[in-house]
Amino acid sequence: MRLLLVEDDEILGDGLVAGLKMEGYAVDWLTNGKLADEALKLNSYELIVLDLNLPDMDGMAILRALRSRKDETPVMVLTAKDTIPDRVLGLDSGADDFVIKPFELDEVCARLRALARRSEGRSAPTIEYKGIVLDPASHQVVYHNEKVELSQKEFEVLSFLMSNIGKVVSRSRLEESLYSWESDVESNTVEVHIHYLRKKLDPALIRTVRGVGYIIDNEDES
């Protein structure tokens, strides 16, 4: 899941990047508000973690600009200001969640999962489909009541496809979701992950749409 982190503090930013990567997010980190604004215009992210106190452009301004572009990406705001008026202003400006510094990384991760869930229109913490139970919190997949060991990337691919059941997900979209700017993406990695997923789960689960991408068909509707 691709996530943009906007935080000007070097140590906190670095720690968040490391922590979020451990959770399986593909994290892009920017320390500059104006750059973040530009990046949001050009790229699409599943989640945004935004610090409000930035040296050049106020985090709130970035948020407002984002919402004015009808971009509904869930935004979690990090702030050191804990007064009620600050929080009200932040939520009214379009933030989906508020975390007051200093925070527990676990809490941030849990809240991010909740945000992702809500943005996908789910309320249950796990995704279930055709005997597969995927738990984003514990990164575990259970298939026909048996635990399946998946690598982090495999989990991410499955999670992304299961969050978009019945929709074709392009290969580039999957790549974007798996890798941040810095990581080198080998051209066939997505194919490799899909291959292993078919092997470990039902081989017919993921269908390849040639030249476009992959889909988990929604058989409940058909």
Add this chain to the structure above:
Amino acid sequence: MNYSLRQLLLVSLLSASMLIWGITAYVTYQVTRDVVANQFDAELAQSAKVLNVFVESLLREGALSGHWNQEKADDLLNAYALKHKFKSKYKSKSAFQQWSEDDGLSLRSENAGLSARGFDQTTIDNQLWPIFEGLLQANEIGHKYEKKIAFQLWSKKDGLMLRSDSAPKFAFSTSDQGFSETRINNHVWHVFNITNSTGEYIIRVGQKEEIRAELTDEISSKLVTQFLIGLPFLGLVIWFIVGLSLKPINRLEKALAKREASYLKPLSTKRLPNEIVPVVNEINNLFVQLERAFEHERRFTADASHELRTPLAGLLTQAHVALRTTDEDVRKQALSRIKQAVNRMTYMVQQLLTFSRIESNTEFLTKQNTMVSREVVHVIADLEPEAHKKQIIMEFVEDNAVPVIVNGPLVAILIRNIIDNAIKYTPAKGNVLITVTGQEKYLQLCVEDSGPGITPDQYEKSLERFHRCIETASTAKGTGLGFSIVQRIAAIHNADLILGVSQFGGLKVTVLFPLPVRPVDKSWQKKLSFFHIRKNS
């Protein structure tokens, strides 16, 4: 010492009333006594004259000694006794006159043949005395003061001829004519003497002092009782009026008591007396200043909390990563970041402590002759290793350095912050030039660097607390407090702080310390100017 305005006013107004009343009462007493004395003197004279007329007419009728006619005298005295209305001597003059006219007329009408025969003295006395005394006493219309009024009729030849019951048997007075005073049995008598036209008889009418004293005392005591009865009422009225006048103060007190420390809106001056309005205005001024100070503190706390919360969040996150990761490299990096964060927070806390010490401590107000260049050398010696790490060329030029009157430790903090800042923001292999130059009115401290500098429109902002330069915010390990500290110390010393462009294209910080003009202590002026600067900033 505290006191009640109401009680003070009550006591002082009552005392003043009592004093003024006392003086008035005393004067009134004196005047009354004089008037009463005059009145009684006049009455004495009047009585004496009436008696004189009586004696004169008796003489003319021959009813007195040597010309006594018993028969006539009996008739006369009987008639006199019947007709006589013994009015109180205390009554008005007209009554006397009426009385004297009546007697005069009655006597005159029967004067024929009265002076026919004479009697010897004893006969006259024996016969006359009881009659007169009977007449004098057998009067129903008496008065309690009668005993205090007395008369005597003296014959120069025969001595005492006639007297009232209350009169002594010896002469009231040695004087023959006019007023005199005499003391009998410890009583002072006022006596009026009158000698008849032939010079044979002397009439003495006496009055005891007590009558006068009693009358005066009675008037005085009435005055006193009236005042004593009136006094509590006066007190009540004063208490009530003062209470009414103090109502606005009570209202003010209630309005103030209801307030909480954070509620500093101005008090209303509506319906307040003119005497209290200036007080309320001053309180309101104080409120405005307090509000400003509170706002200042609130902003400082908010800023400081942000500046501390962010590195804390960094610390916590890195610690979390270090605990959770299975990757040894990631753990090592996280741990080194933790160390870095702790160092940064230590520095931050130091700066905050310095700042609050400057804000509150008075030890920094003692100033003495200091060589600024010496302080600069100390600071450079401390910071050189830092510059050396970044291969920064640091140079110090001293020219005509003169001592200035400053607080040494404070100025050291100022110099350290400026040079520290220059080193932090100057990239590797850059330059930092420090100059101390003595000028006509100032000692100029100048620190120039080859860092990114500050655009002129950002000069003012960069002096704000916790403000950090955009371009360098994430790389330089500043706290955003350095310039605030520098500014405060400069203000305390009445020194000017000027930002500009250095010869290397970076930032140039100039501090102008004023040279001592005269060896006069001007610390109070410095304090004033310090406040002045604060207000404007």
